[in-house]
Amino acid sequence: MNDANAERGAEPSAQEGDTARPESGDRDAAAVIEALNAENGQLKDRVLRTLAEMENLRRRTEREVSDAKAYGVSSFARDMLTVVDNLSRALEHLPAEARASADPAVRSMIEGVELTARDLEAVLGRHGVKRLDPKGQKFDPNLHQAIFEAPDETVPAGTVSQVVQSGWTIGDRVLRPAMVGVSKGGPKTAPREAPASSGK
Incomplete structure (x- = not known):
């Protein structure tokens, strides 16, 4: 009988222990889930950053390859502009x-020099090298x-009135600026004096 009472007395404590264990187990599982969610968030963030860096690298590489194609011959x-200039000068100085x-x-021979100058300019053009002709701009x-700077009444001040040496661009960059003369514009008119009063 004592044994039965002892068993009965032991039962409630066993049941209490069973209900206590799941509560701490739930807390442990919740903590594990929370830790896993945090780790998942960190890994997701790291993957997104890596993907963004890879996309930036791809764009930068494409831009560098494009620039190398466009400006690699700069x-x-x-150097070839000197040849173009010399051919142009030779033809300009021929009366x-x-x-x-x-x-x-x-x-x-003169026609051959002209043809060579045109061909050279055409070849440069195929590689994105274009002449600037800014006269009047x-x-x-x-x-x-x-x-x-030279006075010129026929054009507004700040206008290119003479091109001494042609400029050249490659793509959207200046390869060599045009050497130019700029107009000061027409002379300014002197302020008119007020008419003398007739009361004197």
């Missing part, structure tokens, strides 16, 4: 009378280099 093209009176062999310090 140094070579800049029209000398050309007209030249014998056929000299005339053929407003002076732009990003594209032009002013080497003198």
Whole structure:
């Protein structure tokens, strides 16, 4: 009988222990879930950052490859501008009378120089190198280099009135600024004096 009472007395404590264990187990499981959710959030954030960095790297690489294609010939093209300038100067300094009176062999040579100059400019154009011809345009310090200023009443002040040396661009960059003369504009009119009063 004592044993039965002891067993009965032990039962409630066993049941109390059973109900206590699941509560602490629930707390442990909730803590584990919370820790897993936090870790999941950190990993998700890390993956998103890595994906963003990879996308930025891809864009930067594409831009660098595009720039290399467009501007890779810049140094070579800049050197070739001297050849273009020399051919242009040679043709500009040939008087029209000398050309007209030249014998056929000299005339053929002149035509060959003109053809070479046109072909060279066309080849540069195929590689994105274009001539700037700013005469009559407003002076732009990003594209032009002013080497003198001259009065000219026919155009507004700040207009390119003369191109001393052609400028060139490659893509959307300036390869060599145009060396230009800029107009000061017409002379300003002197302020008119007030008419003298007739009361004196």
